[in-house]
Each structure stands twice: as C-alpha cells, then as structure tokens.
Amino acid sequence: MENGNNAAASPEEVRRSPAFGWAARDTSGVLSPFTFSRRKNGENDVTIKILYCGICHSDLHSVKNEWQNSVYPIVPGHEIVGVVTEVGGKVDRFKVGDHAGVGCMVNSCRSCHECAGHHENHCPGMILTYNSTDVDGTVTYGGYSDSVVVEEHFAVRFPVGMPLDRGAPLLCAGITVYSPMKRFGFDVPGKHIGVVGLGGLGHVAVKFGKAFGAKVTVISTSPSKRQEAVERLGADAFLVSKDPDEMKAAWGTMDGIINTVSAAHEVTPLLSLLKTFGQMVMVGAPEKPLEIYAFPLLLGGKSIVGSIIGGMKETQEMIDFAAEHNVTADIELIAMDYVNKAMERVAKADVRYRFVIDIGNTLSAA
Amino acid sequence: MAVGGSCSSHEYRSPHHSDRKKAMAELGNGKKQASPEEVHPRKAFGWAARDKSGVLSPFAFSRRNTGADDVTIKILYCGICHSDLHTAKNEWSNAIYPMVPGHEIVGVVTEVGQNVQNFKVGEKVGVGCIVNSCLSCQNCNRDYENYCPRIILTYNSLDVDGTMTYGGYSNMVVVNQHFVIRFPENLPLDKGAPLLCAGITVYSPLKEHGLDVPGKHLGVVGLGGLGHVAVKFGKAFGMKVTVISTSAKKEKEAIERLGADAFLVSSNAEQMQAAMGTMDGIINTVSADHSIAPLAFLLKTHGKMIMVGAPEKPLQLPIFSLILGGKTLAGSCIGGIKATQEMIDFAAKNNITADIELIPISYLNEAMERLTKADVRYRFVIDIGNSLTEA
Numbered sequence: 001m002e003n004g005n006n007a008a009a010s011p012e013e014v015r016r017s018p019a020f021g022w023a024a025r026d027t028s029g030v031l032s033p034f035t036f037s038r039r040k041n042g043e044n045d046v047t048i049k050i051l052y053c054g055i056c057h058s059d060l061h062s063v064k065n066e067w068q069n070s071v072y073p074i075v076p077g078h079e080i081v082g083v084v085t086e087v088g089g090k091v092d093r094f095k096v097g098d099h100a101g102v103g104c105m106v107n108s109c110r111s112c113h114e115c116a117g118h119h120e121n122h123c124p125g126m127i128l129t130y131n132s133t134d135v136d137g138t139v140t141y142g143g144y145s146d147s148v149v150v151e152e153h154f155a156v157r158f159p160v161g162m163p164l165d166r167g168a169p170l171l172c173a174g175i176t177v178y179s180p181m182k183r184f185g186f187d188v189p190g191k192h193i194g195v196v197g198l199g200g201l202g203h204v205a206v207k208f209g210k211a212f213g214a215k216v217t218v219i220s221t222s223p224s225k226r227q228e229a230v231e232r233l234g235a236d237a238f239l240v241s242k243d244p245d246e247m248k249a250a251w252g253t254m255d256g257i258i259n260t261v262s263a264a265h266e267v268t269p270l271l272s273l274l275k276t277f278g279q280m281v282m283v284g285a286p287e288k289p290l291e292i293y294a295f296p297l298l299l300g301g302k303s304i305v306g307s308i309i310g311g312m313k314e315t316q317e318m319i320d321f322a323a324e325h326n327v328t329a330d331i332e333l334i335a336m337d338y339v340n341k342a343m344e345r346v347a348k349a350d351v352r353y354r355f356v357i358d359i360g361n362t363l364s365a366a
Numbered sequence: 367m368a369v370g371g372s373c374s375s376h377e378y379r380s381p382h383h384s385d386r387k388k389a390m391a392e393l394g395n396g397k398k399q400a401s402p403e404e405v406h407p408r409k410a411f412g413w414a415a416r417d418k419s420g421v422l423s424p425f426a427f428s429r430r431n432t433g434a435d436d437v438t439i440k441i442l443y444c445g446i447c448h449s450d451l452h453t454a455k456n457e458w459s460n461a462i463y464p465m466v467p468g469h470e471i472v473g474v475v476t477e478v479g480q481n482v483q484n485f486k487v488g489e490k491v492g493v494g495c496i497v498n499s500c501l502s503c504q505n506c507n508r509d510y511e512n513y514c515p516r517i518i519l520t521y522n523s524l525d526v527d528g529t530m531t532y533g534g535y536s537n538m539v540v541v542n543q544h545f546v547i548r549f550p551e552n553l554p555l556d557k558g559a560p561l562l563c564a565g566i567t568v569y570s571p572l573k574e575h576g577l578d579v580p581g582k583h584l585g586v587v588g589l590g591g592l593g594h595v596a597v598k599f600g601k602a603f604g605m606k607v608t609v610i611s612t613s614a615k616k617e618k619e620a621i622e623r624l625g626a627d628a629f630l631v632s633s634n635a636e637q638m639q640a641a642m643g644t645m646d647g648i649i650n651t652v653s654a655d656h657s658i659a660p661l662a663f664l665l666k667t668h669g670k671m672i673m674v675g676a677p678e679k680p681l682q683l684p685i686f687s688l689i690l691g692g693k694t695l696a697g698s699c700i701g702g703i704k705a706t707q708e709m710i711d712f713a714a715k716n717n718i719t720a721d722i723e724l725i726p727i728s729y730l731n732e733a734m735e736r737l738t739k740a741d742v743r744y745r746f747v748i749d750i751g752n753s754l755t756e757a
Contacts, residue, residue, distance in 0.1 A: 114667060122667040122692060252515075267683070276505055276513040285689055291680035294673050297697025300513060301574070303670075304695045306688030 016040045017047075020365045021145025022339060023073035024063035031063065031339050034073055035365070036141055038149045043088040046155050048100050051360035053143035054079030054169040054329070055339070057200065057262065060346050062131055066287065071131055077143030078104040078129040081158060081168040082360070091152045099158035101319070103171035104129055104309050106140055106150050118311040120154075144339065146363055156316050159323040166328035169200060169354040170319060172309065173329065177205040177258055178318040179310030180281040181212065186256045189213030194257035194273055195235070198225050201260035201283060203353040204329055206233045211325040217250065219257075219270065228352075232330075241269065252276075252300075260284045267304070271296040279303045329354045335362035405529050406430040411756045412536025413730055414464035420455035422730050425464055426756070427532055429540050437485050437546045438477040439493065442751035444534035445470030445560040445720070446730075448591065448653065451737050453522055462522055468534030469495040469520040470747075472549060472559040482543045490549040492710070493541050494562035495520055495700050497531055501544065509704040511545075512570075535730070537754055547707050550714035557719035560591060560745040561710060563700065564720060568596040568649055569709040570701025571672040572603070577647040580604030585648035585664055586626070589616050592651035592674060594744040595720055597624045602716040608645065610661065619743075623721075632660060643667070643691075651675050659684035662693060670694040720745045726753035 016037060023034035041047045059076035061067055080102040084094050094100060108115050109125035120126055127134055130142030142148075158167060180186070186193045187208075192215045195205045202218070206229065209216040217237040218229040229235040239246045251272045259270065262284035270280060271292065282304060296302065310318070322328065331354045334342050342355040357363070406428035414425035432438045450467035452458055471493040475485050485491060498518035499511040506514050518525055521533030533539075549558060572578050577600075584600045586593050587610045597620065600607040608628040609620040617629040630637045638660055645664045653675035661671060662684040669691065673681075676697075687693060701709070713719065722745050725733050733746040748754070 119667070119692075268680070276510065279694075282683075282685060282689060285685055289682045290685055291682050293680050294676040294697060297673055297695070298676055298699040299697070301510075301571075301698050302696065304683065304688065305693065306685065306690070307692055308689050 017147070017149070019141070019145055019147055020363070021075045021141065022336060022363075023075045023141075023144075025073050027065045027070070029060065029063035029343060031144065031343070034075060036075070038141075038147060039136070039138075041086045041088055041149055043090045044151050044153075045088045045149050046084050046091055046094045046100060046152055047086040047147060047149045048080070048082040048102065048155070049085045049147055049360075050080055050082040050143055050145060052081045052165045052168045053077040053357045053359055054172065054331070055342055055346060055355040055357065056169075056172045057346055058172070059142075060343050063343070069131070071139055074131050075141035075145055076130050077145070077357075078102070079168045079171045079173070079356075080129070080143030080148055081164045081171070082148075085147075088152070093152055093157060094155060099160075099162070099164060101156040101158055101168065101171050102129060102143065102148055102150050102154065103156065103175060103315055105312070106132075106154050107135060110153070118313040120311050121309045143359075144336075144357060146359065154312060156312070156319055159320060162319070162323040163328055165333055165356050165358070166331055167319070167322065168356050169329035169331065170204065170322055170327075171315070173200045173204050173354065174208075174322060174327075175310040175315045175318050176283050176307070177201055177260070178208055178321070179314050180283065180305070180307035181205070181208060181258065182314070183307070184256055184279050184281065184305070186214060186258070187212040191215070191255040192217065192253055194219050194254045194270070196220070196241070196257060196259040196270060197261035197284065198222075198229055198353070199260060199349055200329070200354045202258075203233055204327070205258045205260060206235050207327045210234045211321070211327050217254065219273070221265075241266075247273070254278055256281065258283060262286050264288050264290065267292045268296055271300075271302055274300065274302050277301045279305055282306050283308070329356075331356045333358050337362070410532070410536055410538055412466045412532065412754070413727060414466045414532075414535075415454040415461075416464050418456040418461065420451065420734060422454065422535065422734070425466060427466070427536075429532075429538060430527070432477045432479050432540055433542075434479040434481045435542050435544075436479045436540050437475055437482060437491065437543050438538060438540045439471070439473040439491055439546070440476045440538050440751075441471055441473040441534055441536060443472045443556045443559045444468040444748045444750055445563065445722070446733055446737060446746040446748065447560075447563045448737060449563070450533075451734055454734070460522070462530055465522050466532035466535050467521050468536070468748075469493070470559045470562045470564070471520070471534035471539060472555045472562070473539075473751075476538070479543070485543060485546060485548070490555060492547040492549055492559065492562045493520060493534065493539060493545065494547065494566060494706055496703065497523075497541050497545050498526060509702040511702045512700045534750070535727070535748060537750065545703055547703070547710055550711060553710065553714040554719055556724055556747050556749070557722050558710070558713065559747050560720035560722065561595065561713055561718075562706065564591045564595050564745065565599075565713060566701040566706045566709050567674050567698070568592055568651070569599055569712070570705050571674065571696070571698035572596070572599060572647075572649065573705070574698070575647060575670050575672060575696065577605070577649070577670070578603040582606070582646040583608065583644060585610055585645045585661070587611070587632075587648060587650040587661060588652040588675065589613075589620055589744070590651060590740055591720070591745045594624055595718070596649050596651060597626050598718045601625045602712070602718055608641065610648075610664070638664070645669055647672065649674060653677055655679040657682060658695070659687065662687040662695070665691060665693050667691045668693065670696060673697045674699075722747045724749050728753065
C-alpha cells in the first residue's frame, strides 16, 4: 500500500481481486459497465458475492453530483445483499455460505466517542460504501457490482428465511426510519405516529410502525395513495396534506412524525398535527432550505430533529426485528441493464416503492 | 407568547367554577358587555394601553372579590417583559383594549379565600404569565399548565367569567391560589420579579432537555432579559456557558459581570468556526429575525437548540446540519406552575436574580421606547408600591 507518492493509490495497484459493476462517469449520471478491483480479503474481512442491490434515491443524487461531492467513476449502491464467499482469520460472526448485507457504511474510526456508543453513523471518520476515500487511500465502490469486501463489523447477518431481494432496501431505507423511531419512543404500542411521504422510506416506516403496535397515519400530497396506504400497507388513517379540513381534524393528535419527504414542502402545518412535546423527525434531505414558523414550536414545546441512518448494532437489530415481524420492502425487481431507466423513474418517484437490481442473475462481465 | 384566549365554550372543572358561573349570570344575559370599570365589585387602578400605539396611561378598572380559592395581592413590583410591548402594540394581532400588561408580578398577600391553606396574609408572593387553566387536561395533570389548550394569561385573555384579564401594571391582583408563587424570604422582590417570566422561560427547557448537567457546554444566544438569566442559571447548574451575540461590546459584561466562560460574536466567522461542534445545547433567546444555521453548527452530535424567542419571519431550517448531526430544534414557552415554584426556590438558594433598572410608573412609556431598542441592562421593573397612585 505504501507506493511512495502522495496521490491516492490507483485502485488497480492496491486491490487485487478483479471486480465488475456499473458506474456513472459524469454528471449526466448515466451508468455503464465498469471493470475495477477490490482488495484482497483481510483477516477481519468478509467477501460477499452480491445477489441483490437496492436503488436508493441517494444513489441518484450522487451520480448526478447533486451534493457537489462526487468523484467519478462512481459505482453506487448501499443496499447490498449476497452470500459470503470468503472470511478472514479473525472473523467470528460469519461463515462461507451465510447470507449477509452491507448498508451505507464500510468503515469508521472505531475509537471515538460515537463509535464506542455504537453510533458509527456519526463518527467523523466514517467511510461510506461508495464515493468515499477508504483508509487505504482508494475510493470505495458500492453494490451495483458483483462483489464487495468489507470489515466484519460493517456486515449485517441476514437470518435464514429472510427474503434477500425484499430485505435489501432495509439496509438503508429500513435503518433510516427504524433508528429514530426507536430513539424517540415511537416504538411504544398505542402511540400515534404520522408518516409523511409514501416512498421508499415512508412505506417501510408504515410497516415498522404497525409492527411496533403504533397507530399509523400517512400524510401525503396524493389522494391517489390512500387506498394503497390503508389497504396494502396497513396504515390506520390517511391525510391529504393539502386538505385543510382533514389536517385540522388531526391537530394535536400525533406523538411523533417521521418526515421522509425530500422535496420542498410546507413543514409548519405538519407541526400542528403533533401533541404537546411531539417530535418531527426529518430523514429526507431537501435540496432547498425548508422553513418553519417559530411560534408553533414554542406553543407546545415541540421539536424538529434530524436523523441519518443508524449504527451497526442498530442495523443488525433492525434486520432481526424485520425478519421476526415479516417486515420487508415492496420492490420492483429489475435487470442490471434497466438501471438507467430505473434511475429516471426514481427521479419521478415512479416506483412502488424501491427498485432492486437482480445482480446475481443479470450482472455479467461485458 | 400571548395566545388569544377564546374560551367561550368549554367545560371547566376548576375550583372556582361555580363562583364564575354566578358572576356570569350577574353580568346580565344578553345585555351589553359591562365596561371594565363596572364588571367586578372592587376598585383597582393601573396603567393601560388604549390602542396600538402602545402608549400607556392611568386607568381605573375593577377586580373580583376574593373567591374561596383566591389570593388577593397588593402589588409592589412588576417587571416589563418584551411580550408586554408586543401585545400592547398589537404586534401579535390579538390585542383587546384597554390593556393592562404585566406578568412579572411580586407583592404581598392582603386576603385569602376560605379554601386557601398555603398562603397567609403578609406573605410575599408572585404571579407570572398564567392565572388560570382547565386543571383537568393531560397537560395540566402533568404540571404543564403552560400547554393547556384553555390557558388563561395574566393579561389580555378572556377569563372564565367572560371578563378580560388585567395584568401587573396595577395596584392589586386577585388570583387562584394554584397560580400563585411563594417567594422565599431571602429572594429580593424587585430583582426576583423578572424570574416569573424570563426566569421560568429559560429554566424550564434547560431542565426538560437535560441542559442542567455539570460540565456540559451551554450556548446562550442573545444577551437581554432572557439571555442574562440563562447565563446565571447555566453557571448555577455547573455548566460551561458561552454567550453568542451580535454585539462585541457585550463581551466584558458577559464574562466579568455575568460569569460566562466564553463569548462569540456571531458575525465573526473565525470564532464561530473554532467553536463548531462544541456545545451540548443552545438556548436561543433572540426574537429578532436571524439565521439559525450558523448556530446549529455550534452543536455537538445529538445537540439541541431551544427557541424561546419567536422571530416573526420563518426560520430557515439547516436541514443538512440537523440530519448529519442528529440534532434537535425545539421550542419552549414559559413553564408550568410547579416548575415555576421550583425555579424560584432554586434561584433563592443560589442567589440568582435579574439585573434590573427600577423605574417609577411615570417612566413607563419611556421605558417601553428604550425596550424597543433593547436599551436596558437587562429588565425594567416598575416600583409599583412606591410610585403607582390613583390618578
């Protein structure tokens, strides 16, 4: 790894196992076949032959450089599930043949206060599954590929019987809603939780909410989603956010709200739905600033709190909980070569509710 | 902070409910609303604003008789809260004139109703922002009368008997004992009065959000009536306190007189950068429009910023900072009665009082003018006992 120069080592110099995937080359975000390499499996590593990878909206933001931090070529994908094909000498949680997943993180400093508290997601040295610089100076490549090598600590065991394709999105969407729902006590039976936005994150929040025994109300701009929300996903109620009468009838009724919307929207009317001391958790990250009026926060001691994914311990706990309670994502399984079309549809929120790439069956070296 | 009290149709189960019903019946069914001078049996006088100029002048009105659960208080001091100014000028579009402001009231008990056990004639007591609530909802039952949907404020609110409440810029007040605060012997009355609003407004959220732990780092934004008291409470809790202000000239004051550990000028990018990610919590007392994003960056992961000032224009949410740091933006409005008593007792024990400028009632309008320019260190208190006389 010490190659005597200051530039990040080229991936081919450091890594030794060939790998294949699809990458975006520029801000158009268009993906195409890409050959690269992964590091050899170290003593703490597991190698996973990827079977499925979910498409997260963050993947789209990254390939198009919408967050101004993209380093091309980018191989996105952080909802990775597959089968373990190799384990390092010090690995004790996995054996060859196990099903395992990788979410949004592949490394952290492992020594700071946040890491010690199992909040690797807040470690200042946290390394993302793709588009990040790893400890060896190489750029990380994500799950739109045939394999991944990851430290055991950042791999998640998939219990036997857990569907792999429908479980993949839980590795980002799932933990993103599960973590704050647990942290803020939305998992107490009988609580009333609002879920704003019915997409990849929102639909999973509804399912977890019901599994926790909460009353769940979906708040959406689209009246057309009502039947789906109530009949298929099991939500107890549905509010159209642009209907002032419906909203007013629900004022002061919710213990908490999970706001998954990443488009610009009016946040202040949502605050009125909260009971005294209610909390609204923001997990969607809109491009333009959101604004709120201060008064509704004060008159009711209410809060707005941000949350981003969750730590590894929590992620494993979430997968185990999901397996036990049959919580999986609603997906549209696609072939690798459909990925660009799928990205276009993600931009229009035209999917019920997550695309998952059937890597195992459709990704082949060019 | 004033909430328009439209309490006309609801079930009250407060102790004086039957007295109130009688009083309402006595008002006359369907007759024209009695004038403020007539409606209660006891004469009172104070200063009132008559219109949205906010200019105050002598005003004769009336108070109710001491009910079974009431405490009658001869007012000695009343603090001037910025809310008094907002309300008197109808800035919150809910003013009903004539209006007698004032919700930082301290005085001496002159009469108690037959059900009153906890207060005796001659005792020093205070009244804050709340004079009534339903006392039966979930919030009241958890000692959060400040969040009762049927809260009745000390002034500019419609009381259960259909009359307007009049506040502490007056010679006396009659209050349900539940809402009266006992003043410990050693707490100075004049310097203690502002605690009844400013004090509880910062104390309550600091306690609620765990920002009272020795060694934690608290940021206080704005050094005015609320801010200076927050610094004092923060230090009394054993915390490290940093004041964040737009005015560099407040630094000496903040550190040398108020005991703050550090001072940041919010427009000084270097200073703000150096303090990034260092604070467990921030209490934001500023009610002028301002950007909260730079303040959010000062918070540690999982840090909380509590708004106790209410700027008029919407706040621009620093969403990325909130999400990436798991941070909280919370609001808080005064506190419950139990918390208010606890706060007063804590202040007495720890010698915490407000820094005040004592004024005669005749100076009132000028004080209000100066308040619009934040030209006071840090609260005006009206010396009611010695300067308010019947016109």
